[in-house]
Amino acid sequence: MAACLLILIFGTTVFTGYLETDKESAAVIKVENYITGDTSDYSYNTEEEFYSYTPGIEYKTPITLEAILTLSEEQLEQGLDLEYLGYYEYVESFVSSQGYKGNLIQSTIDPNFDGSDIVSEKRAVFVANGIRYTLSGGVSVEEMKK
Numbered sequence: 740m741a742a743c744l745l746i747l748i749f750g751t752t753v754f755t756g757y758l759e760t761d762k763e764s765a766a767v768i769k770v771e772n773y774i775t776g777d778t779s780d781y782s783y784n785t786e787e788e789f790y791s792y793t794p795g796i797e798y799k800t801p802i803t804l805e806a807i808l809t810l811s812e813e814q815l816e817q818g819l820d821l822e823y824l825g826y827y828e829y830v831e832s833f834v835s836s837q838g839y840k841g842n843l844i845q846s847t848i849d850p851n852f853d854g855s856d857i858v859s860e861k862r863a864v865f866v867a868n869g870i871r872y873t874l875s876g877g878v879s880v881e882e883m884k885k
Contacts, residue, residue, distance in 0.1 A: 755797040756804075766808045774802035776878070799858045799877035807871040827862060833884050843883060 743794065746755055752785045772781070777795030784791060787849035791799065827844040834840050846860040861883040 760810070762810070764813070766786055766810055768804075768806045768808070770804045772801040773804035774798075774876070775873070776882075777802065793879075797878065797882055798859070802874050802876035802878065803882075805873045805875070807873075809869045830861070830880055835865065836883075838863045839867055843880060845880075 752808065756768060758766060758768050760766035768869050772792075773789060775781075775792075776798030777797050778792045778801050779795065780793040782791050790801075807861075826847060828847050830843040830845050832840060841863045844862050844864070858877045858879065860875055860877055861880060862873055862881050865872045876883070
């Protein structure tokens with residue numbers, strides 16, 4: 740798969756991410772820190788290539804956007820199956836404010852772990868026009884559904 744850095748500018752907001760594709764069947768666009776919510780104090784570690792930040796009250800982590808595009812009819816017929824079994828559990832299905840049906844899943848937490856203050860990672864998964872959109876981050880179920 741070939742990959743390249745993306746810089747997206749919407750108004751005064753700049754997003755960085757990457758595009759990865761095999762140029763035949765699928766392309767993946769991933770944008771970290773797509774929705775930052777009430778997180779703050781972002782700092783980029785160039786050596787490790789990641790952002791550090793201060794968690795907020797509503798957003799324990801920023802939201803990441805990933806879009807997987809099907810590039811061929813053959814891939815569209817096969818589908819884009821991703822295995823979540825064991826890592827995530829189903830929470831609910833819902834309809835977004837834009838009218839898209841989505842599924843909400845959350846990361847599984849060891850039942851023996853006493854982490855009552857832990858916010859599990861949530862993922863909202865939508866499919867529209869051959870593109871699978873996944874928003875993921877450490878927020879509440881209600882916040883992710885927005």
